[in-house]
Amino acid sequence: MSDITPKKVLSERAQHLLRVLVQCYIQEGQPVGSRMLSKLTELDLSPATIRNVMADLEEMGFVHSPHTSAGRVPTVQGYRLFVDSLLTVAPLQSEEVAALKLQLAPDLAPQNLIELASNMLSGISRMAGVVTMPRREHRALRQVEFLPLSDNRVLAILVMNEREVQNRVIHVGRAYSTAELQQAANYLNAEFVGKDIETVRQKLLQEMQDTRERMNSMMQAAIEMAEQVFPLETDNDDYVLVGQNNLMDFAELSNVDKLRVLFQAFNQKRDLLTLFDQCVRAEGVQIFIGEESGYKVLDECSVVTAPYSVNGKILGVLGVIGPTRMAYERVIPIVDMTAKLLGAALNQRG
Amino acid sequence: MSDITPKKVLSERAQHLLRVLVQCYIQEGQPVGSRMLSKLTELDLSPATIRNVMADLEEMGFVHSPHTSAGRVPTVQGYRLFVDSLLTVAPLQSEEVAALKLQLAPDLAPQNLIELASNMLSGISRMAGVVTMPRREHRALRQVEFLPLSDNRVLAILVMNEREVQNRVIHVGRAYSTAELQQAANYLNAEFVGKDIETVRQKLLQEMQDTRERMNSMMQAAIEMAEQVFPLETDNDDYVLVGQNNLMDFAELSNVDKLRVLFQAFNQKRDLLTLFDQCVRAEGVQIFIGEESGYKVLDECSVVTAPYSVNGKILGVLGVIGPTRMAYERVIPIVDMTAKLLGAALNQRG
DNA sequence: CTTGGCACTCTATAATTGCGAGTGCTAAAT
DNA sequence: ATTTAGCACTCGCAATTATAGAGTGCCAAG
Numbered sequence A, B: 001m002s003d004i005t006p007k008k009v010l011s012e013r014a015q016h017l018l019r020v021l022v023q024c025y026i027q028e029g030q031p032v033g034s035r036m037l038s039k040l041t042e043l044d045l046s047p048a049t050i051r052n053v054m055a056d057l058e059e060m061g062f063v064h065s066p067h068t069s070a071g072r073v074p075t076v077q078g079y080r081l082f083v084d085s086l087l088t089v090a091p092l093q094s095e096e097v098a099a100l101k102l103q104l105a106p107d108l109a110p111q112n113l114i115e116l117a118s119n120m121l122s123g124i125s126r127m128a129g130v131v132t133m134p135r136r137e138h139r140a141l142r143q144v145e146f147l148p149l150s151d152n153r154v155l156a157i158l159v160m161n162e163r164e165v166q167n168r169v170i171h172v173g174r175a176y177s178t179a180e181l182q183q184a185a186n187y188l189n190a191e192f193v194g195k196d197i198e199t200v201r202q203k204l205l206q207e208m209q210d211t212r213e214r215m216n217s218m219m220q221a222a223i224e225m226a227e228q229v230f231p232l233e234t235d236n237d238d239y240v241l242v243g244q245n246n247l248m249d250f251a252e253l254s255n256v257d258k259l260r261v262l263f264q265a266f267n268q269k270r271d272l273l274t275l276f277d278q279c280v281r282a283e284g285v286q287i288f289i290g291e292e293s294g295y296k297v298l299d300e301c302s303v304v305t306a307p308y309s310v311n312g313k314i315l316g317v318l319g320v321i322g323p324t325r326m327a328y329e330r331v332i333p334i335v336d337m338t339a340k341l342l343g344a345a346l347n348q349r350g
Numbered sequence C: 001c002t003t004g005g006c007a008c009t010c011t012a013t014a015a016t017t018g019c020g021a022g023t024g025c026t027a028a029a030t
Numbered sequence D: 001a002t003t004t005a006g007c008a009c010t011c012g013c014a015a016t017t018a019t020a021g022a023g024t025g026c027c028a029a030g
Helices: A012-028 A034-040 A047-060 A076-086 A094-103 A110-125 A178-192 A197-211 A217-229 A244-249 A256-268 A270-278 A328-347 B012-028 B034-040 B047-059 B076-086 B094-103 B110-125 B178-192 B197-211 B217-229 B244-249 B256-268 B270-278 B328-347
Strands: A128-132 A141-148 A153-160 A164-171 A239-242 A286-289 A301-310 A313-323 B128-132 B141-148 B153-160 B164-171 B239-242 B286-289 B301-310 B313-323
Touching: A012 A034, A012 A047, A012 A076, A034 A047, A076 A286, A076 A328, A094 A110, A094 A328, A110 A128, A110 A239, A110 A313, A110 A328, A128 A244, A128 A270, A141 A178, A141 A217, A141 B141, A153 A217, A153 B153, A164 A217, A164 B164, A178 A217, A197 A217, A239 A270, A244 A256, A244 A313, A244 B256, A256 A270, A256 B244, A256 B256, A270 A313, A301 A328, A313 A328, B012 B034, B012 B047, B012 B076, B034 B047, B076 B286, B076 B328, B094 B110, B094 B328, B110 B128, B110 B239, B110 B313, B110 B328, B128 B244, B128 B270, B141 B178, B141 B217, B153 B217, B164 B217, B178 B197, B178 B217, B197 B217, B239 B270, B244 B256, B244 B313, B256 B270, B270 B313, B301 B328, B313 B328
Parallel strands: none
Antiparallel strands: A128 A239, A128 A313, A141 A153, A153 A164, A286 A301, A301 A313, B128 B239, B128 B313, B141 B153, B153 B164, B286 B301, B301 B313
């Protein structure tokens, strides 16, 4: 147990100073000088002493001086150390949690829940909130319904799982009567209810090849329609982002060019989606500080994410995007809790 | 027929110069000087002569000098004259129209059509596109369906008109079997299909008061559920706005404070909605230049709107929002055509 | 009525200055 | 050995001043 790495490890004091520095910088947004730090800490140290420590911290890459006579600013590495070991997260007030819980009324459609969660994230954090669309899996068919429209078209209604309802207009070869459609629906319901959508699809294809000629007209009708109703499910890569506008309030982003690039990335969606996809694996809250995300557009931003899950199955990821200089101790529990609440709300299927 | 108002009316030449000035300013974005105008017009006039005309135009309030030694910039009044009588709108190429038409595939759900239209407006104009949600009226009930969920909850599916499908989870007093729900649905369908939603609502209320004690259990169940399924339809005041980001590209809006205010107004929605509501009455394309809209946030913007309608019934309004300095001759036909195409696409109900 | 000439005004850009904040270093103090 | 006070130094920021250029208004001549 000999204590090697006596230089590599930060002294208690240095850590404390770094913590205060980061907190101060997060609050004020301006480089923190030695005098300020000396006032802020309880340790009665003169600015000169603190300058020495700062020099060390700078050497180790935790802080950085924008120019000779400015105070110090945390580097990404500094923020990283801060969130990893210096941070004390304040858990949310139970009343706050209750209020959030109330908003996410479990009867709402998944889509609404997603939007609400995104709104909550953005509203509480005063930054941008993101929620990826939930992965759709185990989509058991519950019911199929057909309604005749004019011009050889049919309105198909699919009920899946508990409350997912989809509908689409399909074109058919000839006009069908309501009764015929009823029959076709009955047939499909009898055959496929409870089965997974993907399974249904495959069985249908098989059935078409096997027995086309042996089918009666009713079955033919059913198959013709079902073919269009159960298209290959492309995983809907998408997310709901709320509160971009909040980002305009932050000084470090308040020039139009940076904003434009950032907002365009939000619209593009691609980069953000791949970033969020990485977080699906993570157990809990994950934080990307500045360049860590790997996307240039997010260089001045941090992203705090957490996966949300139902019954242990991770369905998606949500998070908050804001300037690197964000109140991590506040954002982290917010993201964490929202993920849990959203999971719970989505779960209420019984 | 004596020609009074010899001073009030603009000379042919003044009009021409104003037109060129506005066009030039719209393109370049910078105050237009007399030398530039002298080069741009075919009339071989020296800058000095043009200065005289400009002095007149300024006196009459059509142009304005930002400061002593800058060129002239159109005032709102100048723009107004321009769009009212100096403008020559270039109708869209027929191929462009065809491409747009193709996008608005009539089988899509109304919601999708709205979003597509908004996307188109924003995409072609490179500004922000807005489409208000269509007024919902004549919402004839086509079918009601109930599916049992756990915990005394029922999934209700409502089909209205041609392809509008709504669904919501409702709470009921006790658990119902699938068969019971079927019966209830059958009852409601038999009684109310084809009727207007509002009518249905009222009849239900009446029925409840009249005959509560005389109802059999099936009817009671039906009524209990229908009560929740047909809530008072609050007119969904909302719109789909796409391409805010485009507005960041314009110099006159490229300071963060103006953008923030503008974007906040977009989020608030209230002001824009009341503005768009005014346009419902207008026959065709309507233009609000700068302050004309009456909303301070839009002082530096112009809004070009057109109502869209199905079978002569105006359902909503769409338009483009951009800087006052926008290419009106291009935007006007775009808005006009999109309104027509959207109306047509929504109309395709067989 | 049009035009060239000319003085004038005003802005935008760059260069200059002074101020204040904060540092690094050194030497003294603990 | 650590801490501290002192001090010269650096650098950015804001205010000031200088400069160039664009465009005007007006007048007198064409």
